[in-house]
Each structure stands twice: as structure tokens, then as C-alpha cells.
Amino acid sequence: MNNWLGMFPGSPSAEAASTEEMARSELLQVFPDLKFNLHINPVLTDSFSIEETEGNIINISGGNSGILYGAYFHILNHFSGTKISYPYSSSPMYPLRMINCWDNADGEVERGYSGRSLFFDGGRLNYDCDRLRHLGRLLSSVGINVLCINNVNVHDPAQLLLEDYLPDLEKLAALFRPFGIRLMLSVDFSQPMRHSIPTADPLEPAVQNWWKETADRVYRYVPDLAGFLVKADSEGRPGPFSYGRNHADGANLLARALKPHGGVLVWRCFVYNCRQDWRDTSVDRPKAAYEHYSWLDGSFDDNVILQIKHGPFDFQVREPLSPLLLGMSSTNLALELQLAQEYTGHQIDIYTMMPLWKEIFEELPANNIMSMAAVSNLGNDENFTGHPFAAVNLFGYGLFSWNPSLSPETITRLWVRLTYSLPETDITRLAELLLSSRRTYEKYTAPLGLNWMVTPHTHYGPNPSGYEYDLWGTYHKADRCAVGIDRTVSGTNYLSQYPEHLQRKYGDPSSCPDLYKLFFHRLPYDYILSDGRTLIQRIYDDHFEGYQEVCLMEETLSSIDFPEPDASVIRKRIVLQKANAREWRDVINTFFHRLSGIPDKQGRKIYD
């Protein structure tokens, strides 16, 4: 297995019982002769500083986790190729840097593209300790400190994590503790009803009491549990709406049970009508989260965190920032990203996410949020992430959550350099390929912010009308003249949820950036974009270019000498990606050509 920690000769220590012991063990494993001191000051928590004294002694100071992060920093910095000189100190921007695993108790991973669960099998916790210590090292080395191990869709019998499985959970928490990683659990809002309580109403004392007792019990086994994560009233999950309560009632219920133990309650804001009638144009799905939550700003307890997807839909290739992230100034917020490539190529197609995240923070003031979360791309594949390049997203997520002002280029080049021993020119070529991969994917899939022209259910491959007459609220309404939904004041007025400067930016088709055009506007095919091309010609061009770029990616990759087993995996997957890009190119071009009747100006082949 090749990853950014290839400098380690062996497994992380199974004996280290604290972050300090782990830091010591990890440093000595890579540098057996290193002279160093660790100075812990718990108040510093995750922060660390490193200095090098005369006699080449390395002094690492920091909080309990900080010294371990310092140790990993020292190791990675040594192999980075662009070594940062000491003294150096660092603090994370966000105290919680979370990974959400969508793992089911049966071992399946929902939207998982790198094998089965690392934590579960056969309906219970069931894992390889050595494997998980490697995972602990991977996560900790990039500063990830919270791991939610089970799916937000809590299917039977995952509820038992709060009950019968607590002794097993205690052991798992102990395994990750020396890595500075605290566990979190997804919980089922209706769980009290499994215990002879006839309701899960958050205002019902019996329910409040059940959650309090449950939290007390859980914390007896796992005293440093980070908290609970909840998906409620969403895509069939139970929630407060069943009892005529709002989501502050629901979140505060659980938060109060966690409060005495210092736990946080993370409440996902992915709430929308997933039984929409496509005929009903009065509903526009992107408006849902803001409508459900913005009026509740200030109603949430101080240990509640609302976890908000970066865009108003669902992890599409091109979405504007969710307006809810700009509209909750009196509430703790977490930004939710998705490392799992659900809509972005299933870890078959190469898709590097840092450019997307950078765009998010161009609109999102970094201190609007207090925490980061990402849906995991992990599984029990040998390399943890399916495609070896998918690891760059995990690596990047960690670094970016620590310091969102890092550039995608810096992160990507660092990952390449740490992962592969390649000539300088190949490092540059590979980093450039990775950095451009998202734009390439966007070109051959979703044109100009249109989204959702994807195969239903699997979410891989093109199906331009797959969701067009479905219940999910994801329509493009392409007809023979025009395409897209008008989300300005003359249409659904989704735009009104934004601050004024963004309303100005997106509201007028002529000022709206081309890549967001069809997210906000319904436009005729002959609409002239800012670069002078017509909308339809731009669709054709992007799709032809996207495929061509994948062909060039294949050439580039075939000329780089990757080690095995990565070389084989990369070779096989780029062939699949090329077939996928070709299918997207032809299906989307044909779809719009049949509708518009407008030929490609360059006369390239569009199938009838």
C-alpha cells in the first residue's frame, strides 16, 4: 500500500496508551536515533510548536493531541521536499475535524466505493485492530480528531451501539484514543420507542429521561465520546416533525442529555421534501434547508452544531454555497463535505476536491463555521480509498480543516511528494492532473451548474432525464428552446435567501459566472455566454473537451512510473473513466442536440 505515510516501516504501536506514548513511538519508528522532548500543556489542546535546539534536539510542545500532531508534522515535514524551518507553531482553525462514516452494521457502506466497512460486519462491531491503527495514524497525521463510525441512516441493529454493543464500543474508543481521535455515534431519533415509550416527542419527559439515561450509560463506557450525529426528518428518517415539534426542540433534547458529559450534538440540515410532485413548480428543493432552519437561528443550545452541506442540493459537482451557511450567525455551524465520490465518479474517475473547497471559502467567511465534517471515502480496500488518488481528498480534507487558507496546489503537491517517489517533472504533471481533474469531470458531466443528469440510484453515468419526472425535486426542465430553472425573483426566488452581494452576483444572467448560469437561470440555447459562445455551443465544447482531457490524463498517467499495486489500479480505472467520459459526452450532446436541433459549429460527431 502506498500512501502519504509510506515512510513508516511498520504498524503503529499497539501498546501506546496515550497520545504522548504514540507520539514518541511514531517518531522513533521513522527516526530511530532522533533526540527529542515532548512538553504537554493540556490547555493547548490541538496546538503545537516545534523548535530545534543546539545538538539537533527537537522539542515539541503542545496540548495532549497537539504533541502528536507536532510529531506527525515533524515526520511529514522531513519528507515533504519543501521542508519548513523551525521554530514553527500551528493551531487548527476548527476544533472539530470530523469524518462521518456511512457504515451499516451489516458491513455495507452506503455510497462506499472502497470496499466494505472497516468497523462493522455481520450486524456488529467487527474489525482488524492493526488495520484500524493504520487508519488512526492516517487520520491523526492530518489532524482529523472525530470519527463517526456508523451511518446517519441508522438501520437495525446499529441502535445497539447505545445499548448491547457498548462494551465493544469501549474497546474501539480505546484503540483510537492514543491517536487523539474521539468517536461519535449516529443515533436514531426514534430510539426511545424501542423501549416501550410510545413516542419520541422531544417535549415528552419520558423521552427526555430516556436520552439522559442513555447518554449517561454511553459515557460510562466512552467518557470522551465526541457526541451524537443525527439525520432527522430526512429521506424517511424519523424526527421531531412527527410530533409537531421543530428541529431546535429535537436537537436540544439530545444536546441536553450530552451536555453534562461535554458532548456535542451534531444535527444535519439535509431536510427537504423527497416526495415532490414534479408538476408542482411552487416547490424548489434548494430552498428547503434555509426555510427549515434560518428562522430557528439562536434557538439551539450551545452544544448543538448544525451540520450543513456545502451546497443547497446534495454534493453535486457545481453548486453555489448553501445560503444557510451565511444565515445562522447565532448558531454553531459545521460545513459538511463529501469525500465519498457519490456524484463525482465513484472513486473510479479522478476527482480532486480541494479546488471545490477553495471556492466554498471564497464565499464563506471562515469563522462563520466552527467545525468541519466530511462524509468518509474509506473502506476496507487495501489502500483504504479504492482509487489511490482518492487519498488526496482525505489528506487534503485534514490539512484544509486545520488551515483553510492553504492552497489546493500546496496540499496536492505535498500529497504527491509524500506518496510517490517521482522525478520533479512527474510530481508537477501529476499534481496538475489532480488539480484539473474536478474541472475535467465537470466538463463531461454537468454543464454550467445544471446537475442531476445522472443515473438514478447508482449516481454513476449519464441519464439526462433520469430524475426529471421523479419525486426528488431535481429538475432541469430542458425543452426545445431553453433549459434550467429560474431561481431569481422572477422564478422560484431561491436567490432571495442570499446576502445582497451574492444576489447581485448571481441574479443577473450577464453577471452570473458562466459555471453557475444554469443553476440560477433558465436560458435559451442561443443565449450568449460571457466568452461569446452560445449556451448550446458551450455545452458541446465542454463535453468534447472533457473527454479529450481524460484521454490526455490517460497519456500522462501511462508515462509516469507508479509503483504497484497502484500502477495497476490507476491503469484499470482510467480506462473505465474514459468509457464513462465518452458515454457522458455522447449522451448529453445527443440529448441537447435532439432538443435544440442546433448543430455543433465545429462539426464534431453528435449521434442522432
Add this chain to the structure above:
Amino acid sequence: MNNWLGMFPGSPSAEAASTEEMARSELLQVFPDLKFNLHINPVLTDSFSIEETEGNIINISGGNSGILYGAYFHILNHFSGTKISYPYSSSPMYPLRMINCWDNADGEVERGYSGRSLFFDGGRLNYDCDRLRHLGRLLSSVGINVLCINNVNVHDPAQLLLEDYLPDLEKLAALFRPFGIRLMLSVDFSQPMRHSIPTADPLEPAVQNWWKETADRVYRYVPDLAGFLVKADSEGRPGPFSYGRNHADGANLLARALKPHGGVLVWRCFVYNCRQDWRDTSVDRPKAAYEHYSWLDGSFDDNVILQIKHGPFDFQVREPLSPLLLGMSSTNLALELQLAQEYTGHQIDIYTMMPLWKEIFEELPANNIMSMAAVSNLGNDENFTGHPFAAVNLFGYGLFSWNPSLSPETITRLWVRLTYSLPETDITRLAELLLSSRRTYEKYTAPLGLNWMVTPHTHYGPNPSGYEYDLWGTYHKADRCAVGIDRTVSGTNYLSQYPEHLQRKYGDPSSCPDLYKLFFHRLPYDYILSDGRTLIQRIYDDHFEGYQEVCLMEETLSSIDFPEPDASVIRKRIVLQKANAREWRDVINTFFHRLSGIPDKQGRKIYD
């Protein structure tokens, strides 16, 4: 349970060991005081005659099965309301009247809409004897005499029917034998390879020998087995093509193993490229069966029967007759129908098939075929067929296979009268509703022979482009100007597979019946149909009318006093059908409106 045999007070005899004993028992169960004689002449096989002597003695003469059919005829005739007077004699048009069950060993029924398997559960034969005797009575009462119990897609461990499960199969055959019903088995062409034979090549002596020994063994347990049924080289099933052999080689291999035992080998002709590239216009799926088989006419052994679906696609609502049924004069043919409502409403929507079958025989000379087969609509639902009205298709299939000159009206009225005790006006209204139900379904689903605008996989509900860019060869290529595939000489030339009179009938858009227009021709939306309407207006009209007709059906049904449990089932399902019809209406109309931009002349609501 209400069905056409409601006059029976109890279960069929578990003691009757022969058709004669069964005939006697069944007659006495309905008419305890009946005086009758049974005269068997085995040469007469299925034929029977009935006369009534002085003293009201009923004499039934016939072959072994014939006397049982005579007995059932006498019973049904008595309750028919339009009693046929004696003497009366009858012979079936076709000696084999087969039902193909698509039941898997695990108890699932592929494309089954009336519950789980009646024969299998948990990987083996597992059934309720009393239930199966009721089934035997149902089938035998309408002359069905061959029952293929397992799916043509032979999934593990159904192969064991030829091996470990033979003792159980022997018992099942004994159960059905007194009903004149012989079992048939679907077999896996590659089964020899499960027995250390490295190939399934039909010209390989070891393979021939394995099949011979296998047939010998099977017939030791079931001496009257009707034979084997095979789906080969189709949708992933193994077949002769793997070994560079043709389908005569494959069919004759098995036929020769069956020959000494008097068994037939039924070989399905559902062979086509199911991995087609939608871009490749040189391939046209309806041409496949004729291309694969017609040149082999005369190469099949005399105990081979080629089983050919009625249309060249796959049980769509509107297909022309398969040209293969007209092009194999030196080969034994079976016509394959589908009672399971795969594409025709899942036994939720009402869909009576006799009008379709009548149309088939308008083009198909009755003696072109020597046998009838139908995919089963049976399952372990209380009423066997899910919707109580789906029973009319089973009933009708039996009568129609006996005598294809019977009119749909006669069959339908007889079924209604036998099934429900209703006032004469309601009998007429229900029969009319059933007889018009297929046309209604056609109106709100597939316009003018277009087909396949259906939700992939489930095949219920609309999805106009669901298969448009897929691998299945089922495209409509609708664009802003026109829709359909030109299958004439100027297009794919599928038409050339037909005899001249049908080429003339279908070849010219002006003479081609409107309902087949889009099967054979690509036409612009403003094309004028034979009734003076434009193509697009006709699409709109049909879809609005189809929904309206379902609303009227609901009214009619609510005014008829059905007995329970049928009343509840009928009431629930018509609501679902109405929702389905509405969805089809709006999705198809919107789809074509977006493409064509042409408004409805009557100004009815078409959603944007």
C-alpha cells in the same frame, strides 16, 4: 377466494390417482346426485364428447385427459348461464398448452406480481399440497396440460431439479398427474460443466452422453415429464454460441436425450444483443430472432419446438406479429404469450389480454404453430393472480389455447359469469370494462406502437428516456421534429422479414394502421394520421383519454357489488391504477410537448 370454480364446495380429492378418479370425484363434489358414465379411449387423448341419455344420465367419452376435460366442461357449462346443449364434442387445437413459471428455487418469482412461488422456497421444492391441487383444478378446468415449474433463467440451485431433487419432483408430478398436467423443467445449457466436463459444447460426445444419462435418470422418476425448456445465449444465459455452434446443434443435443422417453425440447427464440451501443444504428433489435433462427428452418429434430414470443421485442403493449412465426414452415413452433403483466400493469392495472391474442391470430395462421405457451401470472397470493381480474387472462389463455377461434367477448363474459354472481347489466358492464382495458392501458402508456417508455428494471410507470441511451436496443430517438425508427427499406429494413402482404400493409405510412405507425416509421409530429389528426395531437388525445377511461373504470367498479375479499382488492388497485395513468399521461404529454413545442388543440393542461 372467488374464481371461476366457485361452484366447488371443497378441495380436489387427495386420493384420486388418475384422471378418471379425479373426473368422478370432481363431478360428484359439485353434483352429488349426478348419474354419469365415463368411457375412456386413450387414443382420443385430450378430446371428449358428452351426451345426455334418457333418465338424465351424462355420458362422457374421451381420452385419459379428455374425460376430465369433459367433466370440467360439464360443470362449467352448467353454471355458464348460456348452457350449450348436448351432444357436444370438443378437441383442442393444440396438443401442448403450456404454462411457464418463472419461479426461482429461493421462492422469488421473476416478474411475479402475485406473491411468492407456489412450488419453491428456501432453495428447494417446498409447497402446500392442498394449494397445488386447487391450482391443478384451476389449470385443468381450462385445459392447460403442461406446467414448467422453474424459471428459464436457471439460477443456483435450481439445477438440482435434474439431480438431488428428483425424489421431490417425483412426488410433485404425482400430485399433478390426476389433473392431466405434466411437468416440464427449465434447464441450464451449461449444466454438464457442473460435473467435471470442461465444456457444454453440443457436438462433444461427453456432453451428449451427460444429457442422455441425465434424461434417463429424470424419466425414471417422472416417466411422463413433458420435456425440457431452454433459454440459451440470451440475456447472459449460456448457450451454443460459446462453442461456435448454432441453435439447432444446441436444441437437437437435448432433444435426442429426451427422444427415447417421448419428451419434447422447447427452445426459446428470445435471442438478441442485450449489450447494444445506442449509437450503433446498424443494429435493430426486432430483427434479431429472425436473423438467428430463420435460416435454420428444417434443421431441428422433430421433438424440438421453437418457442417464439408473439412480437419481435418483448411482450410490449403493441407489437406486430413476430416475423419468425411466419418464417419457419418446416419447424415445430410454439407461440409464447405472457400472462404476467410485466409491461402491462403488474396486475395492479387492469389489462385483459384476449383482444391482443385475437389480433395475433388475425395475422398468424392457426396451424403455423403446434403449441401454446404462456408465462405464468401465478403466485401464492390467496387468489393466485394478485388482482382478481388477472384470473381472466389465465382462464382465457386456457380456452384460447384449446380453441383460438373463440371470441374475446365469449371468453370474458363466461369468466365474469362463472366468477361473480352479478345482475345481467353488471355482467355486461364488467365484461366491457375488461375487454376495453387493454386499449385503455395502451392509450395512457405507449403511443402508436412506440413502446419502451417505461421505468427501467421495474417496468412499471413512465420513463420516456429510461432506455434511450441504454444497452437493450430499445430506442425511440424522439427529437424536436420527429419520433420513431424507420424499419422499412429506407431504414433498418426489419420489414423485409415479413411476407409480402404484411410488407405492403406496414411499409407505407399511409396504409400502416395508426396503432402500428411508430413501430415501423419515423414520423414528424405534424404527420397527419388516417383519422385526420396530427401525430402529436393523437398522442395528447390518447393520453388524456386513457386517464379519463380509468376514471370511468373506477366509477363502474364502485357501482358493482363485488364480494369480499375481491371488493377490497379491486378498490385499492384501481386507485393505484388511476395514479399510474395520471403519471403516464402527464409525463408522456410533457415529454412530447417539451420536444415538439406544439400545444394541445383542446387547451388541456400539459405541464411545463
